[in-house]
Each structure stands twice: as C-alpha cells, then as structure tokens.
Amino acid sequence: MTINRMIGLMILLFIVEGAIMPWIIPAGYGERIITHFSFVMVVYSAMYSGRHHALLFGIGFGLLQDIVYFGHLIGAHTFAMGLIGYFTGVLLERKRATIMMALSMVGIACLLYDTMIFFIYKAFRITNETYAWAVLDHILPSLFIQLAFALAVYVPARRMFESLTKLKTDEEEQ
Amino acid sequence: MIELFKLMRNKRMFMLMIGFILFIAVIGFSLSDRKELTWPEKFIKDTSAYVQQWFYKPAGSIAGFFEDLSELRLLYEENEQLRITAAAYARDKVNYNFVQKENERLKEALSFTERQKQMYNYNYLIAQVVSVSNDANNRSMNINLGSKNGIKPNMAVTTVKGLIGLVDSVTPYTATVTPITELDESSPTFNSIAVTVMGREDTSFGILSSFNTETQRLLMTKIAETDTMTVGDTVITSGLGNVYPRGLVIGTVETKQVGDFGLTYTATVKLAASFDHLTEVFVVEVPALEDAE
Missing domain, CATH: 2.40.10.340 (Rod shape-determining protein MreC, domain 1)
Incomplete structure (x- = not known):
C-alpha cells in the first residue's frame, strides 16, 4: 500500500461522506447525526502509521473539508484535525494499540474534535447555543456512528496504515 | 522572558505556536467580507x-x-x-x-x-x-x-x-x-430577511432575525403593535429592499408575544421546508x- 493509494482511498471516503451519508441517515436526524469518517481515518493513521502522517492527513483533509463546505470560516477543521491527529500520534505511536484501545481513542478524539470545533465557532460568535446543549444534541449521538464506523473499518484500516510505515522502514533499512 | 525562550527551544511547542498564529490568520482572512473566492x-x-x-x-x-x-x-x-x-x-x-x-x-x-x-x-x-x-x-x-x-x-x-x-x-x-437555520443577528456572514403574511401583504411586516437551534424555530422581530398577524398565518418574504424576491413561503407563525422593550411584538416561526x-x-x-x- 503506497501513500498515494491511501490518499486516493481517503478522498473517496471524503466524497462518500458528503454525498451518500446524508441519504443513509434517517430523515429528521440529519441535524443530529454528523459523520466524521475522514477524521476517524486520521486517528487511525496516527495510531498505526505515526504522528507525521497523521499531521499531514489531518491538515490536508481538514483543509479540504473547510474549502469544499466553506460557510463561515476556513481553518477550523484544518487546525482541529491536524492538532488532534498529531497528539494522538505522540501518545500512542510507540504502543501497539489493541482494538479496545483504538476504539476508545477514536471516541475520545471525536469528542475532543467536536468540542474544539464548537468552541472555535463559539469564539467567533457563529453559534450561540450552549455547550451542554450541543453535547446532547449532536456530539453524543454522532459519537456512536463514528464508533460504529471505526469498528467496521478497524481491520482494513490497521493493515493499510501499518503497511504504510513498514514500506517506509524498509526503505530506510536498504 | 528567559522562560519564554526556554519554551521556544522546544521545537514542538514552537511549531504549535506558529501553527496557531497561521490558523488565526487564515480564519481572519476567511471571515473578512470577501466578494469572491480565491x-x-x-x-x-x-x-x-x-x-x-x-x-x-x-x-x-x-x-x-x-x-x-x-x-x-x-x-x-x-x-x-x-x-x-x-x-x-x-x-x-x-x-x-x-x-x-x-x-x-x-x-x-x-x-x-x-x-x-x-x-x-x-x-x-x-x-x-x-x-x-x-x-x-x-x-x-x-x-x-x-x-x-x-x-x-x-x-x-x-x-x-x-x-x-x-x-x-x-x-x-x-x-x-x-x-x-444559520440565520443569526450577531453573525457577520448573514443578513436578516424582511417578511410579511400571506393574504395581508400590505398590512403585516416583520424581520426574521435569528434561528434558535434549540427549539428549531425562527424568531421574527419588529412586528408593529397594530399588526393583525395571528398564530397559524403563513409567513412569506416581502421583497422589500429588493435583495430577496417576494412571495417565497417560509413557514407558519407559531406563537406571538410582546418583545423585549414592550414596543413591538415578536413571533416564532416554524419552517415549512425540511433539510x-x-x-x-x-x-x-x-x-x-x-x-x-
């Protein structure tokens, strides 16, 4: 698995997230269940292929998200994804994370990510709802869909990202 | 000051600071009133x-x-x-x-x-x-x-x-x-919409100023005291100001109450369209x- 193919797959995931997921989420819950699939992949890349890959993926896909759905400001997703991806990498890069560890990391990272995005928008007065309400309204319900997705792609994602680093270390050894 | 330099010696901390400054700069740039995208x-x-x-x-x-x-x-x-x-x-x-x-x-x-x-x-x-x-x-x-x-x-x-x-x-x-649903008075990126009521276009007037995400209702303000708007009326755009077209259905009036200063009325509007x-x-x-x- 080369890094180019990985980027291709993640772009496909990003496109599917914007174009197909709105149809899968039942009518009436569109405002409450918010998918962050590309962010889940960034967290996986931090755990299984290292913090620098995570930083690059985070900044790249965050920026893509910011530009394609530009509504109020550019940069919120870029910053949040890059930062959280990098620090997940700093914490867990050296350990071999098991499935439970990986899922709980994805959960915590998603909570952090949503919180960060919320407070950035709050700081620029784009929303004026309270944090407690936002948690109950969309952060917690969407956490479950993120975890379900993380569980579904755990095996392929781990294999792909680990092969990404293996390729790199092989090259270094030669 | 020396403490700060010590902090800066840490490469990670330094990069974080640079990143943060860059991030604020990009947000500032994108928030400004741009006529066109780059x-x-x-x-x-x-x-x-x-x-x-x-x-x-x-x-x-x-x-x-x-x-x-x-x-x-x-x-x-x-x-x-x-x-x-x-x-x-x-x-x-x-x-x-x-x-x-x-x-x-x-x-x-x-x-x-x-x-x-x-x-x-x-x-x-x-x-x-x-x-x-x-x-x-x-x-x-x-x-x-x-x-x-x-x-x-x-x-x-x-x-x-x-x-x-x-x-x-x-x-x-x-x-x-x-x-x-992103309509907000204090938001720098959205304008308010002038509205009226279907059937009484010449006598009713209000301004949709914000959307309350917690109750999922629009807030209509600046309704005159003499206005005969009642619960259940269909709210449409008035086209005054010539920015937005007139006659587009927005929703129905759900409640009407005296506003903050007692001089005008406010009403909540339930949206007709689903997203x-x-x-x-x-x-x-x-x-x-x-x-x-």
Whole structure:
C-alpha cells in the first residue's frame, strides 16, 4: 500500500461522506447525526502509521473539508484535525494499540474534535447555543456512528496504515 | 522572558505556536467580507462537486425508491388531496388570468417603466444538490449551478415547500447554499430577511432575525403593535429592499408575544421546508436592476 493509494482511498471516503451519508441517515436526524469518517481515518493513521502522517492527513483533509463546505470560516477543521491527529500520534505511536484501545481513542478524539470545533465557532460568535446543549444534541449521538464506523473499518484500516510505515522502514533499512 | 525562550527551544511547542498564529490568520482572512473566492478554492470546490454529483443523485434515487415503497399506503390519501388542490387551481387560474391582464393594462395606462414592469418577473433555475456539509454548526450544501449559469451571491434558494436558504459563495460551476437555520443577528456572514403574511401583504411586516437551534424555530422581530398577524398565518418574504424576491413561503407563525422593550411584538416561526434528503432546489433569479433602466 503506497501513500498515494491511501490518499486516493481517503478522498473517496471524503466524497462518500458528503454525498451518500446524508441519504443513509434517517430523515429528521440529519441535524443530529454528523459523520466524521475522514477524521476517524486520521486517528487511525496516527495510531498505526505515526504522528507525521497523521499531521499531514489531518491538515490536508481538514483543509479540504473547510474549502469544499466553506460557510463561515476556513481553518477550523484544518487546525482541529491536524492538532488532534498529531497528539494522538505522540501518545500512542510507540504502543501497539489493541482494538479496545483504538476504539476508545477514536471516541475520545471525536469528542475532543467536536468540542474544539464548537468552541472555535463559539469564539467567533457563529453559534450561540450552549455547550451542554450541543453535547446532547449532536456530539453524543454522532459519537456512536463514528464508533460504529471505526469498528467496521478497524481491520482494513490497521493493515493499510501499518503497511504504510513498514514500506517506509524498509526503505530506510536498504 | 528567559522562560519564554526556554519554551521556544522546544521545537514542538514552537511549531504549535506558529501553527496557531497561521490558523488565526487564515480564519481572519476567511471571515473578512470577501466578494469572491480565491482561485484555489474555486478549483477544489468545482472538482469535488463534479465528482460528488455522480454519487449524490444515484444514492438519492435508491433511497427514494425505498421511501416510496414505505409510503405506498399514503398514496391514495395524497391523490385525493391533490385532486382537490387541482380543482382549486383550475378555478383560480381563470381568475388569475383576468387579474393579470387587468394589471398589465393598468401598468400600461400608468406608463410604468420597463424596470418596474420586470421587477417581479422572477426566473427559477433548477439546481441539484451535490453534497451536504458534515459540520453541525455549518450545514451548508453545494449545488451544481455556478456563476456560469448566472448564480450570484445572496440569491434565495427554495424547494417546493419553502425557502431553505441563500447562496453564500459562488464558483464557476457550483454554489454553496447557507441554510436559513444559520440565520443569526450577531453573525457577520448573514443578513436578516424582511417578511410579511400571506393574504395581508400590505398590512403585516416583520424581520426574521435569528434561528434558535434549540427549539428549531425562527424568531421574527419588529412586528408593529397594530399588526393583525395571528398564530397559524403563513409567513412569506416581502421583497422589500429588493435583495430577496417576494412571495417565497417560509413557514407558519407559531406563537406571538410582546418583545423585549414592550414596543413591538415578536413571533416564532416554524419552517415549512425540511433539510433532510434534498434533491432538486430552485434558485430564484431576480431580474437585474441595472440593465433595464
């Protein structure tokens, strides 16, 4: 698995997230269940292929998200994804994370990510709802869909990202 | 100061600081009142919308098929209602034709200028939604018409049920629609909308100033004390100010109460349109005012 193919797959995931997921989420819950699939992949890349890959993926896909759905400001997703991806990498890069560890990391990272995005928008007065309400309204319900997705792609994602680093270390050894 | 230099020696901390400053700078740049997007933004948006439209529509038709199956039983009832509406429409159409002829004749007699005559001659452009944002605080969606098709910022976007939002930014082949749920007085990126009530267009007036996400209702302010607006009235855009077209349905009045200072009334409005599973939307093109002087 080369890094180019990985980027291709993640772009496909990003496109599917914007174009197909709105149809899968039942009518009436569109405002409450918010998918962050590309962010889940960034967290996986931090755990299984290292913090620098995570930083690059985070900044790249965050920026893509910011530009394609530009509504109020550019940069919120870029910053949040890059930062959280990098620090997940700093914490867990050296350990071999098991499935439970990986899922709980994805959960915590998603909570952090949503919180960060919320407070950035709050700081620029784009929303004026309270944090407690936002948690109950969309952060917690969407956490479950993120975890379900993380569980579904755990095996392929781990294999792909680990092969990404293996390729790199092989090259270094030669 | 020495402490600060020690902190700076840590490369990670230094990079974080640089990143943070860059981030604030980019946000500041994007928040400023930009007339047009930069070309990299346009390029990325056009490319992604081009790819996303292959996915959004097929997914929609598959989902629509299953929805139709589950709604098969309601079909009879709906048909009945439609027949009644069609009868009413046929009756009104005759009346409308007379009134329109009369109106045109009077305009001619009063020697209206070409500009005044064309003012309310709106053009509805049909657009397809290609993607919906996955950000709870920015539910923007992209449509597949852009500046090449004559779309401009601030055009109103509606569905058959009612107004859903305004065009926010435009690229050559796509446009981003900010939904009306982002309406906010204090937000730097959205304007308020002047509205009136269907049936009493000349006596009722209000301004939609913000959307309360917690109750999912629009707040209408600046309603005069003498206004006869009541609960259940249909709220439509008034077209005063000539930015937004007139006569677009927004929703129904749910409650009406005395405002903060006791001088005016406020009302809450329930939206008519739903934002889930959107396919076709209409962009309302207001005839250009300058080329018909």
